[in-house]
Amino acid sequence: MLRGIVFCCAHDQAAAAVFSRLAFWYRQRYRWLGLERTQRQLVAGLAKVGYRDARLLEIGCGVGWLHQWLLRHGAAFAVGVDLSPRMLAEAEALARAYGLEGRVRYLAGDFLGLADRIEAADIVLFDKVICCYPDAAALLRQAIAKAERAVALIYPRRHRLNRLLHGALNRLLAWMGSDFHTYLHDPAAVERLFLEQGWEKRFEAKTVSWLSQVFVQVKASRTRRG
Template identity: 30%
Template sequence: MSGCCGPTNPARDPEPDGGYSRIFSPRFSRSVARRYERRGLTGTERRMVGFLEASLPRGLGQATVLEVGGGAGEIQLELLKRGAASTTNLELSGAYEADAARLIARAGVGARVRRSVGVDLAETPDAVEPADVVVLHRVVCCYPDYERLLGAAADHTRRALVFSYPPRNPLTRWWVAMGNALLALGAGSFRAFVHPPEAMLDVVRRHGLQPVYRRRGGAWCIAGAVRPS
């Protein structure tokens, strides 16, 4: 999804993909892909990759990766560079596919990447196999039911899970409220969500993972968890 908004109820939204393609358009995808080509990962993305690499005893070598809402796949490409065996990307918007295909071809990793469009992990968890590591970057804030989404993500995690989310503070909540007011004027049902961090971590714990990493940032916070051996 690679943004911070979503339909109030994706399963019941009248638009075919819940309206995601209207927000996460080809133009949006091009801007994300071009930024990655010019500058590489953002600081938040680098920290997420670093956590995953450090959390596995033998690093990322031969690890399988599942990314929910991975957009053009920037994080996945970096994980593959660091030794991951394969990646699977779940995306509700099909707008990223052209840019993703170009980046994948440029990196020469086509045989190691699988991309699925239209799969909602919270709604159809059996549609994809578990993976060693699971990533959700700028995704939880796009989904109204964080418990189902994070629960499904944790259930698919064999070794380590990392996700990012906006800080829950007065400024962020005001900004999101203003954005939601503007979104309400349009025809779609998109809304942004600032879910409570501790409640999200509780979901992860209830699904058998142990939170071991947190980083608070001005725009994005990061939480990382591992499955106890």
């Protein structure tokens, strides 16, 4: 497994610090409870476009549960990128436990800084990640450039309850002296970005707080339907 560390700014470092403190508990949560409802929704969406034998790229992979689940159920290989080295240490431990060491590679740092070192993938995954990134458009454009089949993402819905919750969380983080901040990006703007890049939405599901979507290239989608 290859690992490098690339942080672009204070926000990256602050995010890495926050999530490093949660790494052990994330691993234990998935070990005992498995996929979250939103992740099960995303897997259902990915089944519609097909992930068997797919090469995966998960940006903000955390402890690796989502892409490792897909590897155990038919995907071929995965690259995981995360700001937190401790998250990646937990992901590596999980990969060893499931016998996946030869089918996964991890990189620590900001995806935008690492993109030139990462090969294209069939499917790019974002599981509750763009809400942790100030420039979602730049992140998504680079992800689209790396995706050959689909981009699948989970991110917060934009409504009053989430505004209140994220506002409270950000005030708490500021009070704790952290530079980390969460963001509620406009789903309409996210979808418009994909449409402008020649992609279409193939799947969408919702919970009270979260939106799960899968986008595919229009040309590739029409070829498969034909």
